[in-house]
Amino acid sequence: xxxxxxxxxxxxxxxxxxxxxxxxxxxxxxxxxxxxxxxxxxxxxxxxxxxxxxxxxxxxxxxxxxxxxxxxxxxxxxxxxxxxxxxxxxxxxxxxxxxxxxxxxxxxxxxxxxxxxxxxxxxxxxxxxxxxxxxxxxxxxxxxxxxxxxxxx
Amino acid sequence: xxxxxxxxxxxxxxxxxxxxxxxxxxxxxxxxxxxxxxxxxxxxxxxxxxxxxxxxxxxxxxxxxxxxxxxxxxxxxxxxxxxxxxxxxxxxxxxxxxxxxxxxxxxxxxxxxxxxxxxxxxxxxxxxxxxxxxxxxxxxxxxxxxxxxxxxxxxxxxxxxxxxxxxxxxxxxxxxxxxxxxxxxxxxxxxxxxxxxxxxxxxxxxxxxxxxxxxxxxxxxxxxxxxxxxxxxxxxxxxxxxxxxxxxxxxxxxxxxxxxxxxxxxxxxxxxxxxxxxxxxxxxxxxxxxxxxxxxxxxxxxxxxxxxxxxxxxxxxxxxxxxxxxxxxxxxxxxxxxxxxxxxxxxxxxxxxxxxxxxxxxxxxxxxxxxxxxxxxxxxxxxxxxxxxxxxxxxxxxxxxxxxxxxxxxxxxxxxxxxxxxxxxxxxxxxxxxxxxxxxxxx
Ligand SMILES: Cc1ncc(COP(=O)(O)O)c(C=O)c1O
Numbered sequence: 001x002x003x004x005x006x007x008x009x010x011x012x013x014x015x016x017x018x019x020x021x022x023x024x025x026x027x028x029x030x031x032x033x034x035x036x037x038x039x040x041x042x043x044x045x046x047x048x049x050x051x052x053x054x055x056x057x058x059x060x061x062x063x064x065x066x067x068x069x070x071x072x073x074x075x076x077x078x079x080x081x082x083x084x085x086x087x088x089x090x091x092x093x094x095x096x097x098x099x100x101x102x103x104x105x106x107x108x109x110x111x112x113x114x115x116x117x118x119x120x121x122x123x124x125x126x127x128x129x130x131x132x133x134x135x136x137x138x139x140x141x142x143x144x145x146x147x148x149x150x151x152x153x
Numbered sequence: 154x155x156x157x158x159x160x161x162x163x164x165x166x167x168x169x170x171x172x173x174x175x176x177x178x179x180x181x182x183x184x185x186x187x188x189x190x191x192x193x194x195x196x197x198x199x200x201x202x203x204x205x206x207x208x209x210x211x212x213x214x215x216x217x218x219x220x221x222x223x224x225x226x227x228x229x230x231x232x233x234x235x236x237x238x239x240x241x242x243x244x245x246x247x248x249x250x251x252x253x254x255x256x257x258x259x260x261x262x263x264x265x266x267x268x269x270x271x272x273x274x275x276x277x278x279x280x281x282x283x284x285x286x287x288x289x290x291x292x293x294x295x296x297x298x299x300x301x302x303x304x305x306x307x308x309x310x311x312x313x314x315x316x317x318x319x320x321x322x323x324x325x326x327x328x329x330x331x332x333x334x335x336x337x338x339x340x341x342x343x344x345x346x347x348x349x350x351x352x353x354x355x356x357x358x359x360x361x362x363x364x365x366x367x368x369x370x371x372x373x374x375x376x377x378x379x380x381x382x383x384x385x386x387x388x389x390x391x392x393x394x395x396x397x398x399x400x401x402x403x404x405x406x407x408x409x410x411x412x413x414x415x416x417x418x419x420x421x422x423x424x425x426x427x428x429x430x431x432x433x434x435x436x437x438x439x440x441x442x443x444x445x446x447x448x449x450x451x452x453x454x455x456x457x458x459x460x461x462x463x464x465x466x467x468x469x470x471x472x473x474x475x476x477x478x479x480x481x482x483x484x485x486x487x488x489x490x491x492x493x494x495x496x497x498x499x500x501x502x503x504x505x506x507x508x509x510x511x512x513x514x515x516x517x518x519x520x521x522x523x524x525x526x527x528x529x530x531x532x533x534x535x536x537x538x539x540x541x542x543x544x545x546x547x548x549x550x551x552x553x554x555x556x557x558x559x560x561x562x563x564x565x566x567x568x569x570x571x572x573x574x575x576x577x578x579x580x581x582x583x584x585x586x587x588x589x590x591x592x593x594x595x596x
Binding site (some may be wrong): 065 | 546
């Protein structure tokens with residue numbers, strides 16, 4: 001695969017669309033958990049907020065700044081989280097991580113929806129951590145929610 | 154290489170066809186023969202992602218000329234032994250190579266007190282930590298003040314924060330103006346009877362700005378304080394003459410000036426070094442060891458505990474030899490001409506923001522910029538697919554980023570082997586960024 005092809009698979013329209021017009025961006029009223037996550041080597045940062053009601057994610061929003069990959073990924077993720085049970089959110093994070101590590105079957109998994117467009121990132125190893133930033137925040141949020149420890153840091 | 158005295162400063166092959174291109178005897182303002190110089194750097198001749206490499210990340214680290222690689226290899230192949238402790242022939246040679254390298258580097262920066270003032274370290278970071286811990290620990294107390302600048306690399310900030318926390322000293326800052334220069338008019342107001350030290354970079358790695366060290370040194374001296382200069386980018390990109398700079402400490406790294414990683418130096422005035430306590434304890438740095446106390450070796454060894462980076466020192470001296478042969482003033486002029494050209498071409502992008510002085514004469518070879526439409530990381534990834542290596546991030550200068558309201562910039566940084574064609578490829582790559590990300594708000 002030439003690098004031009006790789007580049008167009010990295011920067012698909014749907015990614016650029018989420019980057020320019022992120023979904024679920026802003027503050028969440030009545031959040032039950034708020035996680036701030038940054039990538040210290042590059043300065044990308046996000047604040048993820050969830051409202052969890054009886055083991056179900058009722059709402060998810062984020063604010064953040066950084067590269068197209070980190071911001072598109074978290075935007076797509078919040079879209080998928082709404083209405084999911086905590087265990088389904090775990091599964092989503094796991095599946096997406098597999099996609100980032102080159103698992104072809106994850107690329108065909110419809111449950112990942114728009115996130116599948118990020119498959120090209122797996123060909124750019126130094127950018128994988130960008131795509132996972134939102135999911136790192138999600139995992140922390142789920143951990144805190146289960147531990148009952150939802151104080152904002 | 155079998156003759157030990159050559160290890161510290163390997164002679165150039167006299168038959169080399171490009172010998173004249175970097176002859177110090179040539180007119181000091183003659184332009185560099187860049188094509189000839191490039192032949193000395195094996196790493197430059199490779200394809201990256203199907204394109205010839207354009208290495209524009211020299212502020213992070215530089216590529217190494219054959220002369221440096223040969224010096225390292227030659228040392229390990231012929232002279233390798235520990236220093237200062239053997240009676241045997243190889244130990245004698247290794248010691249000579251190591252100390253010869255010190256002499257060469259001390260001479261190159263014009264150390265007024267000679268070799269005793271040149272301490273080998275792992276690099277700029279360790280040099281600054283040495284001063285902060287040793288001098289700072291012994292001389293700072295509650296209420297004393299250290300003046301820093303917003304332009305500093307983290308390695309000239311964090312060591313001072315650590316010693317300030319330990320001693321109760323206070324940190325104060327010279328700010329940046331909109332054009333990436335220090336607001337030195339603030340300095341007289343910041344200096345007072347409690348000021349013990351000013352720590353400032355010679356050349357900014359994030360903006361390229363060259364600071365007027367002499368002017369600052371004079372002012373600092375008038376107030377009875379000391380001046381430490383972070384020379385990581387200075388020594389590599391600007392002629393250095395310690396006597397003319399007038400500072401008290403000068404810290405620099407081998408790898409920024411074509412030498413190996415893991416080696417650098419601290420220059421300090423002899424009286425200061427004599428009064429300072431050791432930084433680390435161990436072998437090499439002692440005179441007599443008893444059960445409860447020891448006495449220290451003479452300078453410079455007092456500050457060099459343990460087996461040093463012997464080959465690194467030899468390699469750094471070879472790098473200095475190479476740089477000196479080309480002529481640091483010519484290197485700076487070459488970088489400035491590339492910066493001038495880059496600034497001109499980058500101005501083609503309506504939504505570009507360029508950081509640092511607009512006059513290339515006030516900079517070394519660094520151009521930091523941001524586009525409205527694309528994040529620095531995305532820019533660096535796209536350029537990399539075209540074989541153009543730049544740096545994206547905060548460049549270990551988060552105070553600079555904060556000052557200009559960005560979390561990261563894209564940075565192209567040039568050295569003696571870079572060409573105008575490589576600047577063109579940078580600009581072409583930004584064209585690809587444009588195609589993918591669109592023109593941005595500004596145009
Ligand atoms: C201005 C400046 N100071 C300090 C450093 C630290 O140098 P080193 O990492 O070689 O210790 C660097 C390089 O990263 C630099 O550019």
